[in-house]
Amino acid sequence: MLANRLKASKKCLQRPGGYRVACFRITLVTLCLVYGILSASACGSGTAYAASQSLVLHSNLPPWPEEFGEPQTITRAARWPGYKGVIGPDSTIWCITLSTPDLPGKSHGAFVLTRIDKDMTVLAAMEIQPVQGDVVSFDVAVLDDCALLFWAEKRGDDYCILLKQIRFQPQQPESPALSGTWTFSAVASSVQDVAVTVSGGQVFFGWVDQEEGRPGAFITHVEEGVFTGDLGGEPADPESLANSALSNLPKVRISDPDTSVTSISLAPAPDGVWAAWVQSGQILNRIMLSPYLDGQLKPAIQLMQTGATGLQGIRPLITGDGLCHSVFTRGRIHQGTVRRPTVVYGVLDSDGNWLMEPVNITQGEGEASAPSAVLANGSIAIAWSDNRSGKFQIHHALAKLADATVQDPQVTLLSYGAATLSTKECFFPEMLVFDDGTRAVLYEVYLAEGDMLVQGVSSLNPVEPGWAYYLGLDFERPLQDGLFKLVTALSASLLFTLLALPSLAVGVGLTLVSDKLNIFSATTAGANLRSLFLFGVVFLMKKPGAWYYSYAPVLPHGLSWLSFWLASLAVICLDIHSVSHKKDILSSVLSGALYIFFDNLFCTVVKGVGLV
Numbered sequence: 001m002l003a004n005r006l007k008a009s010k011k012c013l014q015r016p017g018g019y020r021v022a023c024f025r026i027t028l029v030t031l032c033l034v035y036g037i038l039s040a041s042a043c044g045s046g047t048a049y050a051a052s053q054s055l056v057l058h059s060n061l062p063p064w065p066e067e068f069g070e071p072q073t074i075t076r077a078a079r080w081p082g083y084k085g086v087i088g089p090d091s092t093i094w095c096i097t098l099s100t101p102d103l104p105g106k107s108h109g110a111f112v113l114t115r116i117d118k119d120m121t122v123l124a125a126m127e128i129q130p131v132q133g134d135v136v137s138f139d140v141a142v143l144d145d146c147a148l149l150f151w152a153e154k155r156g157d158d159y160c161i162l163l164k165q166i167r168f169q170p171q172q173p174e175s176p177a178l179s180g181t182w183t184f185s186a187v188a189s190s191v192q193d194v195a196v197t198v199s200g201g202q203v204f205f206g207w208v209d210q211e212e213g214r215p216g217a218f219i220t221h222v223e224e225g226v227f228t229g230d231l232g233g234e235p236a237d238p239e240s241l242a243n244s245a246l247s248n249l250p251k252v253r254i255s256d257p258d259t260s261v262t263s264i265s266l267a268p269a270p271d272g273v274w275a276a277w278v279q280s281g282q283i284l285n286r287i288m289l290s291p292y293l294d295g296q297l298k299p300a301i302q303l304m305q306t307g308a309t310g311l312q313g314i315r316p317l318i319t320g321d322g323l324c325h326s327v328f329t330r331g332r333i334h335q336g337t338v339r340r341p342t343v344v345y346g347v348l349d350s351d352g353n354w355l356m357e358p359v360n361i362t363q364g365e366g367e368a369s370a371p372s373a374v375l376a377n378g379s380i381a382i383a384w385s386d387n388r389s390g391k392f393q394i395h396h397a398l399a400k401l402a403d404a405t406v407q408d409p410q411v412t413l414l415s416y417g418a419a420t421l422s423t424k425e426c427f428f429p430e431m432l433v434f435d436d437g438t439r440a441v442l443y444e445v446y447l448a449e450g451d452m453l454v455q456g457v458s459s460l461n462p463v464e465p466g467w468a469y470y471l472g473l474d475f476e477r478p479l480q481d482g483l484f485k486l487v488t489a490l491s492a493s494l495l496f497t498l499l500a501l502p503s504l505a506v507g508v509g510l511t512l513v514s515d516k517l518n519i520f521s522a523t524t525a526g527a528n529l530r531s532l533f534l535f536g537v538v539f540l541m542k543k544p545g546a547w548y549y550s551y552a553p554v555l556p557h558g559l560s561w562l563s564f565w566l567a568s569l570a571v572i573c574l575d576i577h578s579v580s581h582k583k584d585i586l587s588s589v590l591s592g593a594l595y596i597f598f599d600n601l602f603c604t605v606v607k608g609v610g611l612v
Helices: 002-014 018-041 048-052 238-246 478-499 501-516 524-540 557-576 581-608
Strands: 072-078 083-087 093-098 110-116 122-130 134-142 146-155 158-167 177-187 191-199 202-209 216-223 261-269 272-279 285-293 301-306 314-318 324-334 337-348 354-360 369-376 379-386 393-400 413-418 427-433 439-446 451-458
Touching: 072 093, 072 110, 072 122, 083 134, 083 427, 083 439, 083 451, 093 134, 093 439, 093 451, 122 158, 122 177, 146 191, 146 202, 158 191, 158 238, 177 202, 177 238, 191 272, 202 261, 202 272, 216 238, 216 261, 216 272, 261 285, 261 314, 272 314, 285 324, 301 324, 301 337, 314 369, 324 354, 324 369, 324 379, 337 379, 379 427, 379 439, 393 439, 478 581, 501 524, 557 581
Parallel strands: 134 191, 191 261, 369 427
Antiparallel strands: 072 451, 083 093, 093 110, 110 122, 134 146, 146 158, 158 177, 191 202, 202 216, 261 272, 272 285, 285 301, 314 324, 324 337, 337 354, 369 379, 379 393, 393 413, 427 439, 439 451
16 A cells, blocks of 8 residues: 555656645645644634634633632522521520421421531420411520510411510520510501611610501610619519510601611611611612611611512621711612622611722622621621522621721722522521631522422531532532533533534545646645645634534633644544545545534533633
């Protein structure tokens, strides 16, 4: 075979001008190859490579939660009305949820207390209060040695606002003592929300009902000693004290009687509380703030507009100087909806003056929602949910408290990043900070059955990313997910190769025309040049949107060259064993198909592992 080709080549060179013709052929093919390769790879050429890629790979993997550990499941609970997480009297996390009915024919569940260590280890869980109706809302406040559970139930056509005390027992930390249940209020009208907090030796209660016409926000308060049995005199029974103190409490309406209110929350402050509520507006609802200090209610402050009916988008924090450090979400209002909300942080005084205009904590990377914030040793720890990585995940920030006494206060971020990276979407975080600086975040994960999981992460046990993260695989099933993605990549590459056959057909046609013009010599070198010429044509024609190339993969130069040389090696191996002209063309066609296949395979795999 080789001898026959050498004889044919010798005869060609012995013709008049044969040497010059051979040199011309080699030069022409070389120029075509150089032109095709440079056209495909040079910057600014207009091809998919030049228009979209740089010379190096860069990662678009979602951010790894560097400061937090692996998510731990705390409990499974009813999705509504959510959960409450607080640091309890025993310096562990107390997570209170509503369980789903566990017996046939039972229509209501019970409140469950789950105690969690700061490293997200579940210590104990116990049922603390069965419910007799539909729970509308609930809240939790922590005193020195106990916690108060404050909730509203709908029983038939009536609504009851109830209160229960959960007392920590050092001798039996796994079995808190329960007392109550006290009926805080029984109203015939609708109750929509409740809130409770402790501030300055007083326990403040807030709720929304429509007993006086339109739904309004009300607050009242009682001495903290009512629940501890210490009112300055001889110790008394907390049970009897609470019964007498809660029987006839005066209430204060804090919202405008001409507007309707849907939600309320209370933030402790020196000499009182700051109340926040959502009231109806002409198009969007309005979130209002009002300080209630020394028994006096100050004028309401409109903080923001929202399309929501709840207060998950705001978290006011009051410092010792009486200033309100407010963390909330704010977006662009367009046609009655709030677009692309971001987390912002601002400082205002009790008169409603902004001492520091709201500053963006997020920059619109995703739609932020439900920020949670807590004061922590001269800083403010924030957690929120956004979908910057495609799915809603929990993100966090730690910022120094802004100094509102200076002329131009600034926000300094001490840390910022992801708190979770899960295959499931995560919502409604609750940031908790311990005295030693350990941060913990609880959040909700919805289940298809209609329930939810409460999960948590802690800064006490951060972990490094593993191989499954760098390969973009499911952390829970990395091997199965990897096999599935590999089969998908191979299938997609075969399909895209079929779609790119018009490009290969044009290349083969031009190669055949070149053969008719006797550009390629009948030698092994000529056969290799024929195949490389076909590659050059395919390279040149890789333009997205062209009729002759239905799918143009976008790859970094390094991987494109790898697919080029893999196909080239296959061509050379095939050409060594080919004798006839038709076999040379067949090997060229096969090598072109291999080149397109490798290009698409690398493209699919690279995108699958989060690289572009």
